[in-house]
Amino acid sequence: QVQLVQSGAEVKKPGASVKISCEASGYTFISYFLHWVRQAPGQGLEWVGTVKAGGGAANYAQRFQGRVTMTSDTSARTVFLDLNSLRSEDTAVYYCARENGGDGFDVWGQGTLVTVSS
């Protein structure tokens, strides 16, 4: 079936970097954009950015510009989110989600908890 499986929880110190992955299966990987959405503890959903799974284009939320990189490995059917200069406010569950054209985000990963703490 169509699914997105994310890498496991991470604990990082302030100033460090984290790279989390999202592996897709059950559909034509390169045909879709994948998005990253995060959720701080007890808070709402915040869009981080998007990457074209087939390679190339990535767009990031302005507040993350300069700190975030999203990439795709088509052979591994996996997209990556790389976030650097971590601070405590980056503590959140990070979700990947498939954009289904004009039909919203129809498939979500299970989420990856990133904890930033000294």
Place this chain on the structure above:
Amino acid sequence: EIQMTQSPSTLSASVGDRVTITCRASQSISRWLAWYQQRPGKAPKLLIYKASSLQSGVPLRFSGSGSGTEFTLTISSLQPGDFAVYYCQQYNSYSPTTFGQGTRVEIK
């Protein structure tokens, strides 16, 4: 960036009740609006897209309406599994896309 405002923030209701959640956009988004349900500890789940299209597998008691700047999600008869947080999302542009702050539906 388009701002999305949901109301109410919290809604107390009983099983069998009809409930309505409203979402307003800061500018027209035509019908590019989705609704998601999020249960505790779980990823969001798509319920409605293009303002009123029901995602496959979602029960018929969920419905959406609206266009332009005002939208509603209605649950016709609340079931025990419906107590959750609901988010609207505009995707007039996916970059950036924005979410409402969420509406918690709790048991009265």
